[in-house]
Amino acid sequence: MKKVIVVxxxxxxxxxxxxxxxxxxxxxLAYAANYSVVGEVIQSRYPDKKYQLGKxxxxxxxxxxxxxxxxxxxxxxxxxxxxxxxxTDICKCAVIDKxxxxxxxxxxxxTTRRAKLQVELARLEYEIPRARIIVSHLKKxxxxxxxxxxxxxxxxxxxxxxxxxxxxxxxSHVQSHNDSLRSFRHAHGLSLVALAGYTNAGKxxxxxxxxxxxxxxxxxxxxxxxxxxxxxxxxxxKVILTDTVGFIEDLPHWLIDAFRSTLNEIxxxxxxxxxxxxxxxxxxxxxxxxxxxxxxxEQVHGASMITVMNKTDxxxxxxxxxxxxxxxxxxPNPVLISAKTMKGLDELRQAIRDKLPVWKRKEIxxxxxxxxxxxxxxxxxEGVVHSVKYADQILVDLEAREEVMNKIQSFSAK
Amino acid sequence: MFDIIAVDISGRHMENGEYFMxxxxxxxxxxxxxxxxxxxxxxxxxxxxxxxxxxxxxxMVEKTVEGLDPRATIVMEAGDMxxxxxxxxxxxxxxxxKYQESLGERRAIEIAHHISVSARRLLKIKCSLSLQSDKGDxxx
Numbered sequence: 001m002k003k004v005i006v007v008x009x010x011x012x013x014x015x016x017x018x019x020x021x022x023x024x025x026x027x028x029l030a031y032a033a034n035y036s037v038v039g040e041v042i043q044s045r046y047p048d049k050k051y052q053l054g055k056x057x058x059x060x061x062x063x064x065x066x067x068x069x070x071x072x073x074x075x076x077x078x079x080x081x082x083x084x085x086x087x088t089d090i091c092k093c094a095v096i097d098k099x100x101x102x103x104x105x106x107x108x109x110x111t112t113r114r115a116k117l118q119v120e121l122a123r124l125e126y127e128i129p130r131a132r133i134i135v136s137h138l139k140k141x142x143x144x145x146x147x148x149x150x151x152x153x154x155x156x157x158x159x160x161x162x163x164x165x166x167x168x169x170x171x172s173h174v175q176s177h178n179d180s181l182r183s184f185r186h187a188h189g190l191s192l193v194a195l196a197g198y199t200n201a202g203k204x205x206x207x208x209x210x211x212x213x214x215x216x217x218x219x220x221x222x223x224x225x226x227x228x229x230x231x232x233x234x235x236x237x238k239v240i241l242t243d244t245v246g247f248i249e250d251l252p253h254w255l256i257d258a259f260r261s262t263l264n265e266i267x268x269x270x271x272x273x274x275x276x277x278x279x280x281x282x283x284x285x286x287x288x289x290x291x292x293x294x295x296x297x298e299q300v301h302g303a304s305m306i307t308v309m310n311k312t313d314x315x316x317x318x319x320x321x322x323x324x325x326x327x328x329x330x331x332p333n334p335v336l337i338s339a340k341t342m343k344g345l346d347e348l349r350q351a352i353r354d355k356l357p358v359w360k361r362k363e364i365x366x367x368x369x370x371x372x373x374x375x376x377x378x379x380x381x382e383g384v385v386h387s388v389k390y391a392d393q394i395l396v397d398l399e400a401r402e403e404v405m406n407k408i409q410s411f412s413a414k
Numbered sequence: 415m416f417d418i419i420a421v422d423i424s425g426r427h428m429e430n431g432e433y434f435m436x437x438x439x440x441x442x443x444x445x446x447x448x449x450x451x452x453x454x455x456x457x458x459x460x461x462x463x464x465x466x467x468x469x470x471x472x473x474m475v476e477k478t479v480e481g482l483d484p485r486a487t488i489v490m491e492a493g494d495m496x497x498x499x500x501x502x503x504x505x506x507x508x509x510x511x512k513y514q515e516s517l518g519e520r521r522a523i524e525i526a527h528h529i530s531v532s533a534r535r536l537l538k539i540k541c542s543l544s545l546q547s548d549k550g551d552x553x554x
Contacts, residue, residue: 293517300517
């Protein structure tokens, strides 16, 4: 594991608990990226244009880097390219900020071609505004061109732009394939249910519990990167359940844009299961719920939401009731579960079932023929057959979506 | 369900040498992820020759929410209160106050915003048509 030092600059008089939470989250992110945190530097001051921290503090940081043999410095605050350049110059080691760290984690976890492209797109989009400035810093004391006789060809930025265009083009093909798959699923009456929530809330564990699957789970941030979708039977109705990448506080918009096709699984779902870690302290739960509402607000339109209060096995009943009372205004349709001990999963299935689009239920009759038998088998596939009676005719108690009902009525009328 | 009053102010920029602002307060019953009921809408216009300060915003909001459910919490965007911390902003109001948080509250603010923008446009046309312009309240 590489040794790193984490650094945080906080505004004077800002919320201490929030700052502490952000630093803890940064350390967890560093751990998720296979770093070992050997030191931390915190300074309370307004940002410095050149160094983010004060110059003296950066020199202190450089000494700490030397004495602790740290290979990298990770800042909690977003760094401008100029700050990045100057801090690296003094510390003589690699310096990154929280967003670059998130990108590193994403790059580590990216296994599919699509995920790899998304990571590269995010990295390039992050780099583009910095590219020109870094080049201008590097060649400050140089004379342009070969042997200082010609002019520079500023192709670096152009190269990045070209690469971005190519990746976007490739991703749009994947996207159009996904869109057609989604509309195909909708046309076949499959509702889309997405697991959303703050990172490390237990989405993948819940996914495994509901599906009896073996998706990777770990007590770590961003374990899931590419969405995994499986078909699930919810009391007779088929749905597609998708496990997705978790949210994080201050997730920048360019990162959301780069991972749009991943996040679309949430944004285009019919039902969103907002998974919340109920075992955490109230203020942390509140902060994470706010981040989730903030991320979902821009993108979600008309989807039903169910709040899944996970990890309830780790807290007492009274504690849970207190939290529910305090956070009631942020948790739509709460269901209390423990994905690990499988407690409350039936209630969750019932809640999903209640939120699914209403299907018509009707008793239909069909002539007793070979063709009717094949229609019946089709009905078993397309709807919920509550009962079948064979008499002079076949009587079917059927619950199905409108298109199926219309089709079957025209058939039985013949 | 929670009773809230979503407040939005339009026109906090100078136009023809004055600030012509419209404050809208809409009383809602909201759930965490949607709006259940819209109860009442109050619209008031204000003019000022100086840029509004935080105390002016509080005055405008207090005047606009008059007559609406006194138990409901006023909900606003942090930007409308100059991004002051919530405890500071809340201490300036005579009623309960908070910044928007849930999806339902955000939707409520969005609706209040649409109303204030449209009302301001209509009121501007009305003011320019009438011989003696009705300026509403003057705040400073």
